[in-house]
Amino acid sequence: MIDRKKLLSNTERVSQNTLSRYIDMIGDHALQFLVLGGVVLFIFYPLFCVFLRSFHSADGFTFSQYAKVITEESTALWRSVFVGSFTSVLCTILSVVFSLFISTRRGWQKIIFTALLIVIMVSPPFVSSIAYIQLYGRRGWITYNLLHLNIMPYNQWGIIAMQTISFVPINALMLNGLLAKIDRSVINSARDLGAKAKDILKDVVLPALKPGIIVCLLLTFVRSLADYGTPAIIGGRFRTLASQIYIQFMGAGNIDKAAAMNMFLLVPSLILFFIYRHFMKKMNSNSSSRRQDAHLNLPLHKSGVIGWLIMGIGLLYSLIMTLQYSSIFLSAINRTGSKIFSFTTEYIEKVFTYNASTLYRSLLYAFIVSIIGSLFAVIFSYYVERRKVRFGSVFDCIATLPYMIPGTCFGIGFILAFNSAPLKITGTALILIINMLFKQLPTTTKMCAASLSQIHVAQENSARDLGAGRLAVIKDVILPGMRPAMLTCFIYNFTSSMTTAGAILFLVAPKTLLAVFKLFDATYTGEYGVASVIASLIIIVVLLVEGLVFLLTSYLEKHNVSGTRTYQKELW
Amino acid sequence: MRKNKILLTVLSVIMIISMLATAVGCSKKPKTDGPLQIIATNETYKELFDKFTADTGIKYEMLSMSSGAVLSKLQAEGANPTFDVWFGGGINDFINAKDLGYLQKVDFKAIKDLNPLFVDKDHQYFSKGMTIVGFAVNNDIIKEKGLKSPATWDDIIDPKFNDEIVFSDPSVSGTCYAVLYALMQKKGEDYVKKFADNILFLGSRGKDPIEKTVAGECAVGITYIDGTLDGIIGDANVSIVYPTDGIPWTPEGVAAIKNSPNAKAGAYFVEWLYTDDANLQLLAKIDKKGAVKAIKPGLKDVELDYDADFLYDLDLTEYASKATEYKNFFAGLFK
Amino acid sequence: MYLELEHIKKSFGDKTVVDDLSFSLEQGKLLCILGSSGCGKTTTLNMIGGFLRPDSGRIILDGQDITEMTPEYRPVATVFQSYGLFPHMNVIQNVTYGLKFRHIDRKDAIERGERYLDLVGLHEYSKYRIDELSGGQQQRVALARALAVEPKLCLLDEPFSNLDAALRVKMRVELKKLQEELGITMVFVTHDQEEAIILSDFMTIMDQGRLVQMDTPENIYRNPSNSYVSEFLGLKDIVWGEDGKIMKVIANEKL
Structure with a gap:
């Protein structure tokens, strides 16, 4: 029993000795400085260097580069906006349809389609565009051989189509998350009262998706603006600003003008960012902590025309993507140029004799980025969103900048910034790792922010109440609570690191060669067979690693179970 | 309490700054001589570089990149380039790089054996061969469309070839700049306008035209010509045509970079390349063309695959100086 | 007194949420802060707990001024409404x-x-x-x-509001028993007058950030200091148990 007298004279105190207090405070400040300073040093500073460069010319400080852009590149500017607008609208519609399609699947169907979505996200650059041409080009398997059409995809419509289908997965995943939060009992009551599916869609589902739809529109537009790969490969004569920038860097060696062009991309993206932030807050505040079935109880096949339309489009999209990826895998083992399928392992052999080390290196760097990057994102969003440090929104904005500019710009910024003392890290593994980490920060921090809002303030307060210092709160409450977010960040970081090309193009040195660079090289030199092998390898490896990580964490979660009920893990 | 907080913040900031400073101080250590860093246009040159290591004991590491990208990299890296040797690529990029002061002067005895046309008068860039350009023609499509296989440059501006030509952006591809330069000089602006009209697809890589032609996306691809094309064509029904009214060409550059990490070794590589005939013979074997013979006329066991008189005179200075003007003109045709 | 609040003020922007609040509590007693939503009771609790800093005033616990102490070092423990x-x-x-x-x-x-x-x-x-x-x-x-x-002081922020009626009654009894057994000083925030009257040794009624009346439940019932108090309490009758403690209150029927 409790000794009352002893209780009243309790002299236990939370350790108040000066040293541990100072350590806690210093540690807390150090962490803040690390993440906030890191963002400033490795995002703002390189971009600032590019900004400065845009005023540079052989004669010194000048606005002439900007003048040049306006006079020479206005068409490209207009085209970027055109493509961006169309893509964002089409893609959002398609994403909504597809996410509705997936959410209403059950069981093995759901697993297959979700798996497809994940595979699509693991898309090594360039190769998808090439597969697209192989399937839908003038002599494409589908367009020419199957449908006997003679279409020309090398124009703005080709770009729009290609961008639309490749941006769907990431949008659909986000929308899926929203759909999972819709209160099932609301739908059930509506159905109970006689509402048809199209009414439920109109009255319950779409309103719930509204903030997500707006976010999709904005994000897709920004992504499209910054995408240089697609227009470069299939745009043909149609140049967007992003592909022009790419050309200026890669070909004309015109850094100054390219720097100015990048600034033109940045401005609209910044504006959209602020609008996006507003809506993102709305999305996250509607979090329901009630666990419910991830399946959306809307039977599409009983829902009339709309239902069939959704199912049809969903299936069609899946078919298109399956074809695309099969095409990549087939090209790895089919002799290029032959009219009928002729199996060959020559490309696989070539890759393994010359390129095995690059693959290992890619894996290693991807792992490092994934682990450190996820931690970084968690701690960063903790300080910005939860602790609400001063100028938090400024830091958040800086953290999102890499998303709004083409990767090549970010890479050039790194060279400009870190090629001389005091911080000379060009040519090293470090610069690649840091570059990839910060390039992916915009997405990882957003993933964390959403998850962070699920951790009730009361938990943090209780911990502090019971004596936990700042660092202990992070260790005991924040990090464990963010495990699902860290997993998602890990997967995203790993995938991106294995497939990102733009930023690192200028940063690789012979001894830090990465698989994706080899891929770019092979595509560049026309070796589609080799390119397909590398791409296939990247895809398979990424999927394997993701699968392993996922299984591992699920196993660890289940292992901690005790008591009577099993712990249900919510997907996405 | 408040005062303490300020003190602590200052203390922690000082601590972190000093930690960073030490870390940074470490990176100030000068780089020791490591393997030779080479950027080449193609991985197949590995064989040549392996011979370099075998002959000299100097190890290397290589990367392949287009010459335009290399120029951008040099500009971005400024005073601290990260690579030593630049091997291959359109000469105009090398001339640009020289004007910007990025190349090293390399003097060696064997220079006197080289054709002065292909050596920079200040010995800052050299040449490893020439790229010549002609047509790749997809005979199936020609037949399908009822066209006549083109034999000259004048043939392909015929409106019948509308949307049947694939060409690469001269801003990016050294090969295609050579074409643009030749066409502007020999055929004039009007011709180039009509030429641009017939272009279906403006690629960004030198290999785009031949690939697209082989893939059946177009009837004619404006492509470089050498022995490696056979591998790309495979068993597709594509022929190579040397236009009879003129063959655009450009020398391909070789240079050692100034202030690079292993500058001395870089210069030595250039010297090594031209001093022993065996190296150039190997080069010819790799490139599957005898163009290097024009560089070093005294080279044994290598012959040019075509009549060198076929090639018109090329004033390198003008070739480089007209680049901006011609490229802008061409770009303007695609608005 | 064991716990003393002296002239505590707190504003958020233009709105004064807690206005010149002062009260004290003996050791081992249970105090209920009662009021309708928006009256400042949770804000007061958070200030005692250290999650908010008062604009002015002092909080003294067992002779120690804890106004500037952060939550981790305060000898105060809190049970939050959502448990945390x-x-x-x-x-x-x-x-x-x-x-x-x-x-x-x-x-x-x-x-x-x-x-x-x-x-x-x-x-x-x-x-x-x-x-x-x-x-x-x-x-x-x-x-x-x-x-x-x-802890020297235990704070509870509407801890029973998420429970059903029967459970609430049961928990109330258990909490009171526990508190008396352990002799822990408690401050309890609620908007439920029945709960407050049954549990507390002392009650503080707050309205718009001000302390309206503080006394034992019986005294407040018998002598409400103004109409707000009597209307808020809205009591028809109190049922006393055999041990002299209040067993049940019968609330006024609301129209």
Whole structure:
């Protein structure tokens, strides 16, 4: 029993000795400085260097580069906006349809389609565009051989189509998350009262998706603006600003003008960012902590025309993507140029004799980025969103900048910034790792922010109440609570690191060669067979690693179970 | 309490700054001589570089990149380039790089054996061969469309070839700049306008035209010509045509970079390349063309695959100086 | 007095949420802060707990001025309305969490934790995960967790508001029993007048940030200081138990 007298004279105190207090405070400040300073040093500073460069010319400080852009590149500017607008609208519609399609699947169907979505996200650059041409080009398997059409995809419509289908997965995943939060009992009551599916869609589902739809529109537009790969490969004569920038860097060696062009991309993206932030807050505040079935109880096949339309489009999209990826895998083992399928392992052999080390290196760097990057994102969003440090929104904005500019710009910024003392890290593994980490920060921090809002303030307060210092709160409450977010960040970081090309193009040195660079090289030199092998390898490896990580964490979660009920893990 | 907080913040900031400073101080250590860093246009040159290591004991590491990208990299890296040797690529990029002061002067005895046309008068860039350009023609499509296989440059501006030509952006591809330069000089602006009209697809890589032609996306691809094309064509029904009214060409550059990490070794590589005939013979074997013979006329066991008189005179200075003007003109045709 | 609040003021922007609040409490007594929503009671509680800093005024606990102390060093423990249990730890880990920072070694900590779990009637549940518990059980874990650190003062922010009526009644009785047994000083915030009257030794009625009346429940019932108090209490009758304590109140029928 409790000794009352002893209780009243309790002299236990939370350790108040000066040293541990100072350590806690210093540690807390150090962490803040690390993440906030890191963002400033490795995002703002390189971009600032590019900004400065845009005023540079052989004669010194000048606005002439900007003048040049306006006079020479206005068409490209207009085209970027055109493509961006169309893509964002089409893609959002398609994403909504597809996410509705997936959410209403059950069981093995759901697993297959979700798996497809994940595979699509693991898309090594360039190769998808090439597969697209192989399937839908003038002599494409589908367009020419199957449908006997003679279409020309090398124009703005080709770009729009290609961008639309490749941006769907990431949008659909986000929308899926929203759909999972819709209160099932609301739908059930509506159905109970006689509402048809199209009414439920109109009255319950779409309103719930509204903030997500707006976010999709904005994000897709920004992504499209910054995408240089697609227009470069299939745009043909149609140049967007992003592909022009790419050309200026890669070909004309015109850094100054390219720097100015990048600034033109940045401005609209910044504006959209602020609008996006507003809506993102709305999305996250509607979090329901009630666990419910991830399946959306809307039977599409009983829902009339709309239902069939959704199912049809969903299936069609899946078919298109399956074809695309099969095409990549087939090209790895089919002799290029032959009219009928002729199996060959020559490309696989070539890759393994010359390129095995690059693959290992890619894996290693991807792992490092994934682990450190996820931690970084968690701690960063903790300080910005939860602790609400001063100028938090400024830091958040800086953290999102890499998303709004083409990767090549970010890479050039790194060279400009870190090629001389005091911080000379060009040519090293470090610069690649840091570059990839910060390039992916915009997405990882957003993933964390959403998850962070699920951790009730009361938990943090209780911990502090019971004596936990700042660092202990992070260790005991924040990090464990963010495990699902860290997993998602890990997967995203790993995938991106294995497939990102733009930023690192200028940063690789012979001894830090990465698989994706080899891929770019092979595509560049026309070796589609080799390119397909590398791409296939990247895809398979990424999927394997993701699968392993996922299984591992699920196993660890289940292992901690005790008591009577099993712990249900919510997907996405 | 408040005062303490300020003190602590200052203390922690000082601590972190000093930690960073030490870390940074470490990176100030000068780089020791490591393997030779080479950027080449193609991985197949590995064989040549392996011979370099075998002959000299100097190890290397290589990367392949287009010459335009290399120029951008040099500009971005400024005073601290990260690579030593630049091997291959359109000469105009090398001339640009020289004007910007990025190349090293390399003097060696064997220079006197080289054709002065292909050596920079200040010995800052050299040449490893020439790229010549002609047509790749997809005979199936020609037949399908009822066209006549083109034999000259004048043939392909015929409106019948509308949307049947694939060409690469001269801003990016050294090969295609050579074409643009030749066409502007020999055929004039009007011709180039009509030429641009017939272009279906403006690629960004030198290999785009031949690939697209082989893939059946177009009837004619404006492509470089050498022995490696056979591998790309495979068993597709594509022929190579040397236009009879003129063959655009450009020398391909070789240079050692100034202030690079292993500058001395870089210069030595250039010297090594031209001093022993065996190296150039190997080069010819790799490139599957005898163009290097024009560089070093005294080279044994290598012959040019075509009549060198076929090639018109090329004033390198003008070739480089007209680049901006011609490229802008061409770009303007695609608005 | 054990707990003293002196002229506590707090504003958010233009709005004055707590206006010149002063009261004191003896050791071992249970104080209820009662008022409708927006009256400033939770803000007051958060200031005592250290999660908000008052604009002016002092808070003194056991002779020590704790106004400037951060929550981790205050000898105060709080049970939040949403409990704030750590979902990734099991029951015993939650309960013993605070003991880590008091340099109590693991064995002793677990022993103490189980003693408190026993006190709240959950001794078989020590290895359970939080989401396997019902609302009432979670509430008791939160209580055990707060008490396990043996604080000088225990704060509770509407702890029973998420429970059903029958459970509320049961919990009230148990809480009171526990508080008296342990002799813990408690401050309890609620908007439920029945709860306040039955549980508290003293009641503080707040309205728009001001203290309207503070006294024992009986005295307030008998002598409400103004019409706000009597209307807020809205009592028709009080039923007294055999031990002289209030057993039940009968509220006015609302129109």
